[in-house]
Amino acid sequence: MFSDSEENYLKTIFHLERQFKDGVSTNAIADQMQTKASSVTDMMKRLSDKNLVNYVKYQGVTLCDKGRIAAAAIIRKHRLWEVFLVEKLDFSWDEVHEVAEQLEHIESEELIDKLDKLLNYPKFDPHGDPIPNKDGNFPVRDKVLLSDLSIGSKGICVGVKDTSSSFLKYLDKNGIALGKSIQVLEKEDFDHSQKIKIENEVLQVSQQIASNLYIKTTH
Amino acid sequence: MFSDSEENYLKTIFHLERQFKDGVSTNAIADQMQTKASSVTDMMKRLSDKNLVNYVKYQGVTLCDKGRIAAAAIIRKHRLWEVFLVEKLDFSWDEVHEVAEQLEHIESEELIDKLDKLLNYPKFDPHGDPIPNKDGNFPVRDKVLLSDLSIGSKGICVGVKDTSSSFLKYLDKNGIALGKSIQVLEKEDFDHSQKIKIENEVLQVSQQIASNLYIKTTH
DNA sequence: AAATAAATTTAGACAAGACTAAAAATGTAT
DNA sequence: ATACATTTTTAGTCTTGTCTAAATTTATTT
Ligand SMILES: [Mn+2]
Ligand SMILES: [Mn+2]
Ligand SMILES: [Mn+2]
Ligand SMILES: [Mn+2]
Numbered sequence: 001m002f003s004d005s006e007e008n009y010l011k012t013i014f015h016l017e018r019q020f021k022d023g024v025s026t027n028a029i030a031d032q033m034q035t036k037a038s039s040v041t042d043m044m045k046r047l048s049d050k051n052l053v054n055y056v057k058y059q060g061v062t063l064c065d066k067g068r069i070a071a072a073a074i075i076r077k078h079r080l081w082e083v084f085l086v087e088k089l090d091f092s093w094d095e096v097h098e099v100a101e102q103l104e105h106i107e108s109e110e111l112i113d114k115l116d117k118l119l120n121y122p123k124f125d126p127h128g129d130p131i132p133n134k135d136g137n138f139p140v141r142d143k144v145l146l147s148d149l150s151i152g153s154k155g156i157c158v159g160v161k162d163t164s165s166s167f168l169k170y171l172d173k174n175g176i177a178l179g180k181s182i183q184v185l186e187k188e189d190f191d192h193s194q195k196i197k198i199e200n201e202v203l204q205v206s207q208q209i210a211s212n213l214y215i216k217t218t219h
Numbered sequence: 220m221f222s223d224s225e226e227n228y229l230k231t232i233f234h235l236e237r238q239f240k241d242g243v244s245t246n247a248i249a250d251q252m253q254t255k256a257s258s259v260t261d262m263m264k265r266l267s268d269k270n271l272v273n274y275v276k277y278q279g280v281t282l283c284d285k286g287r288i289a290a291a292a293i294i295r296k297h298r299l300w301e302v303f304l305v306e307k308l309d310f311s312w313d314e315v316h317e318v319a320e321q322l323e324h325i326e327s328e329e330l331i332d333k334l335d336k337l338l339n340y341p342k343f344d345p346h347g348d349p350i351p352n353k354d355g356n357f358p359v360r361d362k363v364l365l366s367d368l369s370i371g372s373k374g375i376c377v378g379v380k381d382t383s384s385s386f387l388k389y390l391d392k393n394g395i396a397l398g399k400s401i402q403v404l405e406k407e408d409f410d411h412s413q414k415i416k417i418e419n420e421v422l423q424v425s426q427q428i429a430s431n432l433y434i435k436t437t438h
Numbered sequence: 439a440a441a442t443a444a445a446t447t448t449a450g451a452c453a454a455g456a457c458t459a460a461a462a463a464t465g466t467a468t
Numbered sequence: 469a470t471a472c473a474t475t476t477t478t479a480g481t482c483t484t485g486t487c488t489a490a491a492t493t494t495a496t497t498t
Contacts, residue, residue: 005455026476039456041477046454058463058476088307089333099327106325108318114308224485245446258486260447265484277446277493
């Protein structure tokens with residue numbers, strides 16, 4: 001249907017649209033995709049010709065419905081493959097992204113349906129990110145950054161904002177994983193570090209850590 | 220490492236080398252890949268520059284060691300993915316080829332190792348074709364075409380020569396599957412059709428069928 | 439051995455995607 | 469409002485992979 005390159009552009013625009021609701025700049029896309037703005041301009045013209053994006057010179061780009069549906073399908077594939085890699089092949093959550101970047105471009109509706117079934121229709125990927133259904137709708141889940149919780153709050157770890165390998169490995173090393181219970185014990189005014197309890201372990205985490213971990217509060 | 224296109228050429232040459240031991244013609248490659256001989260010539264020059272094939276103008280092409288190893292790796296991936304699709308995702312053996320054609324180009328040593336492990340290190344794919352190991356060595360198994368067996372011979376179905384969907388569906392419909400026992404009951408001189416026993420069912424098959432089914436004889 | 443047929447390569451063109459350098463548009467500071 | 473800086477687009481080039489048509493080489497006949 002679409003080339004790998006086109007799919008990567010669509011996906012990137014989809015993600016950047018949250019941040020830049022009234023039009024994504026070619027530079028923003030170029031930065032994200034490690035390419036040049038001139039290359040982006042070329043591609044925007046092509047995607048526009050195919051009615052996948054609304055592109056007005058000098059005014060950035062937004063996805064058309066057709067483009068948004070295509071983007072959601074790619075994200076669905078990416079995240080389902082990530083679940084597969086972690087659940088079935090014992091990859092760790094910091095290793096799956098690169099491979100999923102390739103697998104997301106495999107074209108086969110039936111393959112994805114069967115993969116979805118094998119994985120028991122997961123709603124979230126290994127990083128806690130929502131997996132859209134076949135219609136492109138994303139499941140929603142209340143979540144808040146650990147850094148925004150007040151002392152005493154309890155919850156469950158449900159996602160990460162930063163998905164870099166170094167952050168994920170830090171979490172592994174310190175026994176923080178999705179699904180584990182968490183409680184804020186203390187907050188330090190000076191550097192915004194926190195003392196937290198993960199399951200039954202007490203741990204001190206910096207502001208940088210706390211602002212990249214999503215929690216679903218339990219009350 | 221190599222582009223999808225380069226990999227497809229290498230794989231095709233590998234397969235055609237059995238048939239044309241002393242050099243595969245550009246036309247043979249073009250026919251197989253549904254492309255034009257002139258495109259093949261272009262690619263042969265590129266592959267030759269990369270020391271993947273030996274190419275002499277007008278004299279056909281053979282794989283270099285480097286090219287043969289690369290080809291085996293691609294075939295390994297293709298066949299492992301086919302096993303995965305059938306064993307884990309319940310694809311039928313006539314549906315897997317197209318998808319495997321795409322999956323074989325995914326680049327990740329670790330992915331294939333882990334897939335191999337998940338599948339319990341299979342030696343043969345759903346069509347009975349051998350899966351090379353990491354070093355590029357293919358397991359061997361004695362097999363002979365059903366059409367070459369004499370009356371009374373017994374064996375096990377171990378592979379198919381024709382992997383077309385129509386042939387595989389015919390086998391499904393008539394209860395012929397890899398692993399099942401088979402015995403030749405009668406052979407008709409006139410049209411070379413045979414009466415065979417599959418497990419406990421008796422069946423009449425044409426020469427065309429018999430010459431596309433591989434049997435491992437049991438005595 | 440020359441003539442003809444078939445296979446193969448070359449020449450020239452095209453599309454997708456990407457890059458660099460230059461031009462044009464937009465935004466900001468005086 | 470004008471000058472300067474930044475962003476974005478355009479123009480021109482390159483690589484990969486493909487094609488058609490023409491030229492060349494090899495194979496087959498007479
Ligand atoms: Mn990812
Ligand atoms: Mn993810
Ligand atoms: Mn196959
Ligand atoms: Mn196969």
